[in-house]
Amino acid sequence: MRALLQRVSEASVTVEAEVIGKIGPGLLILVCAMPGDDVETAERLAAKVSKLRLFKDDAGKMNLSLAQTGGAALVVSQFTLAADTSRGNRPGFSGAAKPDQAHALYEAFAAALQALDVPVETGRFGADMAVALVNDGPVTLWLDTDQP
Structure with missing residues (x-):
């Protein structure tokens, strides 16, 4: 799986003029399933994301995880x-998992x-979504599960 994480002070996703997901401080996570990924891959990525120390501690250092x-x-x-x-x-997207598997x-x-x-809010799989965010830092990371 591939994920793009952005530390945000707030973010939301809108579908057909309706806000369907909204958070305050945390992470906006754009995620893409790739061929060969499975549930274990998704769980491993979630565990990594929850433990990444991307948030400032009292000393102003990026030393706290989302969970903390x-x-x-x-x-x-x-x-x-x-x-x-x-x-x-023109980009090709054959490197993405098929829709049923990806969903x-x-x-x-x-x-x-x-x-x-x-706490998790979500977009709507396959929908035309408008994503709004206030990037905090900015802090943006790219994760691939096929890389150590």
């Missing part, structure tokens, strides 16, 4: 994270994060 701060996660599916731009100017793994990731006591 009580922050929330807004999880949004984004197959375009699998874009291949090596063959010209199940997106749900598994969000559920695994919630099982780790992280």
